[in-house]
Amino acid sequence: MPESSRLERDFFDRDTVLVARELLGSRLVRLEGGLRLSGTIVEAEAYRGQEDLGSHARVGKTARTQVMYGPPGHAYVYFTYGNHWMLNFVTERDGFPGAVLVRAILPHEGVDIIASRRGRQPRERWTDGPGKLCQALAITGALNGIDICSPDSPLFVEWGSSIPETSVTRGPRVGLYSVPEPWKSIPWRFLAVDGTETPGKRRTSGAK
DNA sequence: AGCACGATTAACT
DNA sequence: GTTAATCGTGCTC
Numbered sequence: 001m002p003e004s005s006r007l008e009r010d011f012f013d014r015d016t017v018l019v020a021r022e023l024l025g026s027r028l029v030r031l032e033g034g035l036r037l038s039g040t041i042v043e044a045e046a047y048r049g050q051e052d053l054g055s056h057a058r059v060g061k062t063a064r065t066q067v068m069y070g071p072p073g074h075a076y077v078y079f080t081y082g083n084h085w086m087l088n089f090v091t092e093r094d095g096f097p098g099a100v101l102v103r104a105i106l107p108h109e110g111v112d113i114i115a116s117r118r119g120r121q122p123r124e125r126w127t128d129g130p131g132k133l134c135q136a137l138a139i140t141g142a143l144n145g146i147d148i149c150s151p152d153s154p155l156f157v158e159w160g161s162s163i164p165e166t167s168v169t170r171g172p173r174v175g176l177y178s179v180p181e182p183w184k185s186i187p188w189r190f191l192a193v194d195g196t197e198t199p200g201k202r203r204t205s206g207a208k
Numbered sequence: 209a210g211c212a213c214g215a216t217t218a219a220c221t
Numbered sequence: 222g223t224t225a226a227t228c229g230t231g232c233t234c
Contacts, residue, residue, distance in 0.1 A: 082227025
């Protein structure tokens with residue numbers, strides 16, 4: 001067994017919704033200039049199959065979506081709204097388009113560097129959104145398609161504490177305004193609620 | 209070539 | 222709660 005408990009390809013080579021749920025509590029690690037930046041994943045969403053009209057894969061295999069169709073355990077990083085990078089992990093067998101969007105982490109290692117990039121905001125808002133965490137960890141399109149199960153990957157996931165069902169909230173995915181049902185409301189968003197916080201934090205469209 | 213829109217964020221009323 | 226910013230992608234002409 002390796003010293004660190006990195007998630008292997010088998011972890012990602014499963015049903016996308018299950019992977020999204022089980023990623024909660026694991027640790028996202030970004031190696032940057034020999035430094036470790038990391039945080040615990042506390043929010044994730046599943047995008048599964050071409051029939052999922054909320055997924056980029058609804059348009060089929062294109063230059064943009066081809067990574068989703070590739071083998072599991074790779075990073076799918078895309079640019080949106082003219083400003084923001086989004087980090088996903090590719091899931092399921094080669095040829096089937098699946099990915100989990102990492103929506104929020106709790107900062108753990110490299111807090112000073114994260115602060116230098118996000119410090120204009122209060123700490124609790126450093127990495128509580130998919131674009132924010134990419135800015136904090138310097139995740140850009142340069143990492144699109146990389147194999148996060150490769151030993152020399154600058155981005156990977158380590159196993160963390162498992163989150164009990166009683167601490168997990170499920171709900172509709174965020175930001176799918178003009179997506180038809182049932183995809184708009186299907187509960188493929190998973191959120192780990194911190195027991196020290198009051199459950200029920202809200203966002204525009206979700207059950208946060 | 210042009211258009212509408214987006215798996216968002218930060219700032220503002 | 223509302224809205225501007227900002228540009229890649231996919232689609233239509």
